[in-house]
Amino acid sequence: MAAARPLTAVERILARTSGAASVRPGDIVVCAADRAVLLETLFMPNSLNWRDPLVVAAPERALIVFDHAVPAPSAAEAGAMTRARAFAERFGIEKVDVGGHGISHQIVAERGLARPGELLLCSDSHTCASGAFNCAARGVGGLELLQVVCTGGTWFVVQPTIRVELSGALPVGCEGKDAFLALAARFGSADNCNLEFTGPGVTGLSLHDRRTIATQCAEVNAEFVLFPCDDVVRNTLAALGVHEGGRPGGFTPAVADPGAEYAATWALDLSTVVPQVATPGAVVGNVIAAADAGNVQLDQCFVGSCANGHLEDFAVAAALLRGRHVATGTRLIVTPASQQVFLDAVRAGYVAEIMAAGGVVTPSTCGACFGYHMGVLGDGETCLTASTRNFKGRMGSPDAQVWLGSTRTVVASAIAGRIVDPRTVDAAAGASAAGASAAGQGARVT
Amino acid sequence: MIVEGRAWVFGDDINSDLLYPQAAFGLPLDEAIGYVFRANRPGWVDLVQPGDVIVGGRNFGMGSARTAGALLRRLGIAACTADSFASLFFRNGINTGLPVLACPGVTAVVEEGQRVRLDLGTGLVRNLDTGAEAQGARLPAELLETLTGGGVLASLERRGLIAPPAR
């Protein structure tokens, strides 16, 4: 009798949700989603992806989140939200409306809806963000999401999985974004492979950094992205009242079987990472050290998005800006990933510090990340962003240049007016920190 | 399923924001199609003819989940082949009824303006002008069925899960 094929953690989730005893790369499986997250963009006028369903397979497993353009910048988005509210009402689907809103990947994290071992689908390509919680999450087309809403599931081709073996710890001045950029620089594109993070280096990474890394893996064309479920994840979920245990209610982490087959191993010693930036256009093939960027003058610096609009990003920005000012001729825009992050950042004093330094803090929205509102770039402008993507035209004009870097690199560069290695500003800030911290803000900069 | 048409050849890493820029969001389909490739190939939408085929390099369609397949179909694109596809674009192709055929090496055997034949059932791409061929991945029967059935909307409609379009 043949022994059961050992499965990777991603394969485990695809097998469970498709009801298959085993799966292997190349198989097509039809999986039942544990959670479907719908965005207001689906309901836009002239939507190519939406026709109101007559049947909703599992309304209790669906969630509608308003996130891409909030509050509505024009009548079109307002109309989309009206349609979405009516749909939610009709089928009894929970919605996250203006006021409690946030970027969907942040909302599911805050509410404990990204759960270990589960399958979460959403019509946004950075849905892999929830992989930080050991949740197989990915973006699907809007049409597929409609299919998920109607039928409960959709198909996947089981893809090969790459093991990402992390060791060491990130040096001071480096963030999850730098670790991701270092991976992309060293290994390039994952080309439709799943990525499973493992190794002793994961333990020392904060959930914040893991979430940045998981989110960014969309930029190396990964399919599912999975971090292990460890105590960091367990404790975070436990604080939200979500516990491990048998279904329903409790989660079962996805763990790779011993001897599972991986297509490749990417090994990275985090202690070798330096602050990095990606030059405009894409991430793969474009990563350089921030110190080597040359004299890149900046019109705009942006901190925000699902990858880096977290409270930790506000803490970093506030600490760097304390006693300093954004350079003349450069604007700094900071957008929280949710109303909750915004509120926490206000209470911690971060918002006041950013504003006192000449930064603009906007309400929570995807906004400038996808060049829609709240910080759109004009012709010929140059931006350094801590958001997710640096495609041509991504943040507005196709003639604008978008560079990508960590929150620290973006804020330090906003102070300098050009791209710099943040450690140069950190060091200078350290010298004056003793005096400035008399204000007692105590930002947590780790 | 066999498709023949004149080729438009694109390089590597053609991304979703070039295919479907955010400026086109919310516009009626016939206006939205005017934005396709505006940033990287302005004027292309006026040259493309119904029945034409797109031949892309590696990672065609990388990036967002935007339903670019629907715009390409409306422009009359009969099929899309590429050295490799980003999976979201590939999925959106099937789901919008745009034939997609992943074919490593296809850009090496096709130049712009040449006529090509795509056999989605066998995965073979043939340059009808030069006779050169490249072997791609055949589309599994399940996906071919969704594709020939007109994509997801048509399928959901047939199953009574969504209403037919108004009017």
Ligand code: SF4
């Ligand atoms: S913040 Fe940017 S990357 Fe994240 S969901 Fe919104 S548009 Fe997508």
